[in-house]
Amino acid sequence: MIPLVVLGAVIAVLVIASGLKDFGWTFWGFQYRFVPGEPEASSWGIGVFLVGTFLTAGLSLVLATLLSLALAISSVVYLPPLPGRLLSMVTNLLAGIPSVIYGIWGFVVLAPYFGMALEPSLKDVLGWLPGFGGPDSAIGPWGTLLAVFILTIMIIPLTTALMRESLRSVPRELVEAGLALGATRWEVVRRVRMRVARNGLWSAVLLGFGRALGESVAVAMVIGGTSIALPPSLYASSTTVASFIFSQLDSALLYPDLFILLVEFSLVLLGIAVVVNLVAQRFTRVELATATTLGGGG
């Protein structure tokens, strides 16, 4: 544990220091204004990008955690072996679909539903909640909510597989003891399996979070592109660190300042991803951790 904390702290200090070296304290602020060729007029805050990253990754993680828990519990406890295995396979096939294809599907197929059906009705029903009542995205149906939806689907296979594995590896004696004492299956899930597998479930959540943070292509395609401001509502477009780096290729070729900025952005993203992964490792025994391989780095 202590080496991990030290390593995490070292990474954090290095990342913060290198941002300061190139851009000063404004790098950690919320002002982002890029004026090509005029470094004095430009301002390079990463704040908006970090908010977008944690907002999309956090929301999709909440949804994905609930759904994957349901999926994992049904296939381990409630379903007979054969349908359980078939549905696991379907979930795993979902993991194999390339992110760029989720992106084009979201951009072309889902976006009209979101813009015309889902978002207006969400606004009617949940408009009183902060984030659900605000204005739509100015550029079309693409925005934060669509990105959250796509990310949720993308991380479900990973979190489900890891949760299934931890729920399944609960010692049989404990489960049988619970059942023999007269607990129902659900009570055994809730009070025995989920408690014993607690660490594995947390590590699944964290690895899903790391995955959602780092996803670039699919998010860049559906989040609504170029708007660099805090989203006034979930329907509005926003931006994430990873998707911004991915979408700025042309500009990075042209402007040296932006190139350096993207180096800093990559370092920050790397730092966050490494820390999240190290913490996730902490929750699993090393042997188990090596057995928890699924899905790509996004």
Added chain:
Amino acid sequence: MKTPASFGSDLVPTSGRLRRRILFDRVIGWVLLLAFVAVLFPLFDLVGWVSSYALPTMSWSVLTENQVGESGGLYAMIVGTLVLISLGTAIAAGLGISAGFYTAEFAPPPVRRLARLAGNVLAGVPAIVLGYFGYYALVLYTHWGFTTLAGGIILGIFMLPYIFRTTDIALSNVPPSQREASLALGSNRIQYLRRVAFPIAFPTILTGIFFAMALGLGEAAPLVYTAGWSSTPVQNLMQPTAFLTGGIWAFYDFPRSYGTFLTLAFQAAFLLIVIVLVINIVVQVLSDRYRQRLAGIYE
């Protein structure tokens, strides 16, 4: 005769707390099952829509012609993807299998723990960070410019941890009795690895390689900043190249009315889905068959 399902039903009391608990248990079993909509809907909706955009104009010429302006096909991208994935697989399999052998068999315990930790962390590094690192290190620093080689190397690094981890696990999970039998018969460690451990671990390692290939085929993030883009089929490794995921990224936001670009993007998507699903089904079948040994890696 009573089936097991109806057997329990006369044990449920007609009222009271126990009845509520038992009914709650059954209801929640069905409620949880609803979550499968969340995985079945995307899978079918996505595959269905991609097919419906791609198939009406799909023909062999899409696969064999080069894209010229608004017409043509995916030839350059297919060639590029094949070259990139071969390079990436060669690099990742070479490094990953050797690292896996070293970690599982030769490394002292502290090194082994560190290597496993590093492998897991590398798998968690966002692909776009690898891509931008490749841009910095292999495109700018080396003055190569965008090259197929750089793309292949970065793709290899992206695929590496998956192959490394499966090799390591496969070798570590060879039953100790096999090693003891082999050593007792007088073989040395190399003979044990070659004649005993490798044949047992091979299907698992192969599964890992297929799995990494399926991931690598679908990635765009490590490649846009390293392999660049080119409209002609790649001739040598020091040229930039087109690739299927890059084609989708380049053409996805063209309106449907605007030429064939969107259709081309969907055709590339369709092709990728077919290839990746086939590989993934192979992975699933292999890992199902070698379930014991895999100990839950791919499920």
